Amino acid sequence: MIAIRTDRLILRRFRPDDATDLFAYLRRPRARCFLSGRLDTPADAEAEALRRSRDDEHVAVCLAASDRLIGDLFCLPEPPDTFSVGWNFNAAYGGAGFALEAATALFGYLFSEWQARRLYAYVEEDNAASRRLCETLTMRREGLFREFVTFADDDQGNPIFENTMQYAILRREWAERSARG
Helix, strand or coil, rough: CCEECCEEEEECCHHHHHHHHHHHHHHCCCCCHHHHHHHHHHHHHHHHHHHHHHCCCEEEEEECCCCCCCEEEEEEEECEEEEEEEECCCCCHHCCCCCHHHHHHHHHHHHHHHCCCEEEEEECCCHHHHHHHHHHCCEEEEEEEEEEEEEEECCCCCCCEEEEEEHHHHHHHHHHHHHCC
């Protein structure tokens, strides 16, 4: 993946030296869907940053002024032309519009450069911030999967199943959105 610049951000491939900043938000993931990716030690973060540096599925989101990692996006291909997308950001940078800015840039890139036809995202029903982001990106809600997946157990060790929403947008819908400004 080539680096993508926005007004305030750089979207680029991960580098091994992103480990410290990656650990800052993956040691205690805010969204339950990222619990399986929790990093317990700085050494785990080093291994994960190295692993992510070798693929285009994970995109580092960095402040343009400092190149400091503040979050990440993912784009998992489903041939021939669909991608599962998502985002995870350090809470210290929340509320500033960085997720919207980064996702907008990534969506534009996937539609124009990788010729994606369709992008979709799964969002836990109670994750209001991600639902709002999907809606701001003009993704349409396609459905609600009741008790779809589990990321954690209750105090008795029983799985807690999450209601999960699916949002999606087509290339032609993105083009219409972009034409409206």
